[in-house]
Amino acid sequence: MAKKRMMQRRVSDMEWWMKRRQLPSRLRQRVRHYEQQKWATMKGEDEMEMIKDLPQGLRRDIKRHLCLDLIKQVPLFKSLDDLILDNICDRVRPLVFSKEEKIITEGDPVQRMVFIVKGHLKRSQKLSKGMTATCTLGPGNFLGDELFSWCLRRPFVDRLPPSSATFVSLEPTEAFALEAPDLKYITEHFRYKFANERLKRTARYYSSNWRTWAAVNIQLAWRKHKKAMTVTIVAQDDERRLRRYASMFLSLRPHDHLE
Numbered sequence: 085m086a087k088k089r090m091m092q093r094r095v096s097d098m099e100w101w102m103k104r105r106q107l108p109s110r111l112r113q114r115v116r117h118y119e120q121q122k123w124a125t126m127k128g129e130d131e132m133e134m135i136k137d138l139p140q141g142l143r144r145d146i147k148r149h150l151c152l153d154l155i156k157q158v159p160l161f162k163s164l165d166d167l168i169l170d171n172i173c174d175r176v177r178p179l180v181f182s183k184e185e186k187i188i189t190e191g192d193p194v195q196r197m198v199f200i201v202k203g204h205l206k207r208s209q210k211l212s213k214g215m216t217a218t219c220t221l222g223p224g225n226f227l228g229d230e231l232f233s234w235c236l237r238r239p240f241v242d243r244l245p246p247s248s249a250t251f252v253s254l255e256p257t258e259a260f261a262l263e264a265p266d267l268k269y270i271t272e273h274f275r276y277k278f279a280n281e282r283l284k285r286t287a288r289y290y291s292s293n294w295r296t297w298a299a300v301n302i303q304l305a306w307r308k309h310k311k312a313m314t315v316t317i318v319a320q321d322d323e324r325r326l327r328r329y330a331s332m333f334l335s336l337r338p339h340d341h342l343e
Contacts, residue, residue, distance in 0.1 A: 203257025
């Protein structure tokens with residue numbers, strides 16, 4: 085009952101502040117949706133805040149109990165040993181996104197890797213000629229893999245990598261995140277594992293960047309195959325369009341530092 089009153093007081097304070105600052109109705113509605121989703125997920129409790137001052141060993145055991153099963157749902161982490169998983173559990177933090185929330189915009193610095201637990205996100209990447217490549221990410225997928233390759237880059241560069249796409253939540257979404265300093269700490273201290281070729285291939289296989297690049301190249305190969313197999317002569321304008329697609333798609337190959 086006390087938590088419910090606290091939530092009602094927070095909503096009242098938020099409504100007063102939004103009215104005072106004259107926020108437009110669309111922004112007010114987004115704030116309300118976020119607060120509702122956060123309450124539905126966390127029930128008014130910030131678990132990470134509650135345990136942050138506990139002794140390190142106790143805090144790590146609690147976070148392992150809370151987070152380990154979620155982390156093991158991510159294919160990228162399935163082959164990691166217990167020591168690395170403990171360090172990941174100790175550093176992740178939960179995230180909640182309301183519907184149609186923009187998580188990151190193409191070109192913005194990637195400050196965290198986000199791992200989806202529940203819900204779906206839409207990925208959009210601008211191509212040339214005004215075209216856009218899109219795909220959907222669900223539970224077990226992740227975004228911000230540019231940060232993973234950035235951590236493994238040698239020589240290391242301090243500047244954060246830009247996002248190659250824009251991500252928007254299609255529905256209320258739950259996730260957990262590893263911030264850039266935490267991911268850098270883990271990959272540096274356990275480099276023997278993250279430099280493993282099998283893990284690198286897994287990262288690429290589940291990367292939305294590499295999947296988009298693969299999809300458009302498969303489409304191009306299929307177009308070429310149809311052109312070679314068909315008896316009908318391809319019109320001149322179709323030929324020009326195919327060449328334009330070729331130059332556009334082949335330029336999409338993601339650049340990472342996993343070689």
